[in-house]
Amino acid sequence: MTERNHGEADKKSIELTKETIQAAGFPVQGSYRPGEVCKILGISERTFSKMTNSYEPDPETGGPVNPGTLDSFRTLGQKRVRFNELASYLARNNTYETLYS
Template sequence: MDLAQEKLNGMLKAAGLPVRPSYRRSEVCLILGVSERTFWRMVAAYDQELDGSPRLPWTLDSYMTRGHHRVRYQELVDFLARNRTITRKFDDPNQMDLPL
């Protein structure tokens, strides 16, 4: 189990949700701690590169069933891994040293 999957399983446990193949919008908002509005931005901005990776790392791939958006478990794992990597690559190492 990789770090992102382990982290997601901990987030699911904290939210009181079982591991499932996919999650509804409200559950994704609870898991990630985002508002419904932020969820819609993440879903609406999703677009793939030619290699299949998302153009913007902070977006989520979703699908619809009976008019409801759902996000796959693996997409949540990939989302956490992408954003952890982006943060590590592009963060300012002196950020904590900046004056208040």
């Protein structure tokens, strides 16, 4: 498995993420609110909160220590997830499931 820097995703992952976002009824944009991420990933708000609260960057790779977490940032008190983080999350979890399931 090749390591990728945090926030980076390959072309295929980016296209699949765009399709997933559009299938959920949202436009492709720079970042997404919690409710949007929940609908895109098919998760609950509680799961979203756990995924973002438990995010910890790996100092060596820059990616997450746990592939099942999401990096987020706050704007006006609300968490948001960048498009590239969604693409990276989908790519690393597809890879993770393929390798470890």
